[in-house]
Amino acid sequence: MRLDKNLFMSETQALATAASEHVLDLKDSGDDLSRRLNVFAKIEGGAVATGVSMQAALETSANNSDWETLATYPARTTAQLNADGWLVEPQPLPAGIKRYVRLGYTAVLNAGGDAFTGAGKILAGITPSLDKAL
Numbered sequence: 001m002r003l004d005k006n007l008f009m010s011e012t013q014a015l016a017t018a019a020s021e022h023v024l025d026l027k028d029s030g031d032d033l034s035r036r037l038n039v040f041a042k043i044e045g046g047a048v049a050t051g052v053s054m055q056a057a058l059e060t061s062a063n064n065s066d067w068e069t070l071a072t073y074p075a076r077t078t079a080q081l082n083a084d085g086w087l088v089e090p091q092p093l094p095a096g097i098k099r100y101v102r103l104g105y106t107a108v109l110n111a112g113g114d115a116f117t118g119a120g121k122i123l124a125g126i127t128p129s130l131d132k133a134l
Contacts, residue, residue, distance in 0.1 A: 008125040009103050010041070015048060015116035020103040020124060023064060027099050037126045041073075041087035041103060046119025052108040053077045054116075056088050056124070061100040070094045075108065081120070093126065101126070 005011075009020035041056050055075040059067045071094045076087055088103075103124050107116055 007127065008123070009101070010122040010124040012045070013105075013122040013124075015043070015051065015054060015107060015118075015120060015122065016105070017107045018105055019059075020105070020122075022102070023061075024101045024126065025064070025099060026097070026101060037093050037097075037128060038090045039088060039093050039103075039124075039126050040090040041122060041124035043081050043085045043087060043120040044123045045121050047082045048078050048116055048120045049118035050110060051078050051116035052110055054081065054087055054108070055106045057104045057106070058094065059102050059104055060096065060098045062098040064100045067102070069104070070096050075106075085120075087122065088124070090127065 007024060009022050009024060011021065013021050039058055053075040055073060057072040058070045060070050061067045073088045081087065087105075093101075105122065109115065
């Protein structure tokens with residue numbers, strides 16, 4: 001997978017319910033919105049110790065203010081995240097992408113309400129490659 005640091009939405013972001021650290025301006029990044037691009041999100045740097053599951057949703061905006069959800073990806077359990085690390089396996093961006101793009105993360109906590117713990121952090125972005133060798 002070819003990665004461009006300018007196309008990261010999250011880089012070492014904590015596992016919590018939040019929007020991605022960075023909003024991508026595809027025009028400023030030099031990417032042609034008509035070009036086929038792919039989204040990915042992976043947990044890196046270690047295992048997830050607590051929490052039930054996480055889910056990601058791809059959001060887009062024409063003005064970096066009014067956001068709409070284009071795709072909601074399946075929730076991944078802590079066991080799945082620890083097994084392969086993928087929150088969102090590399091896949092084509094859905095139709096309808098506007099100039100600005102971000103991911104929203106939803107963390108499902110255990111009954112005690114404990115936050116996600118462990119060394120794992122989110123790495124997410126877009127890439128022109130579907131290679132899963134990350």
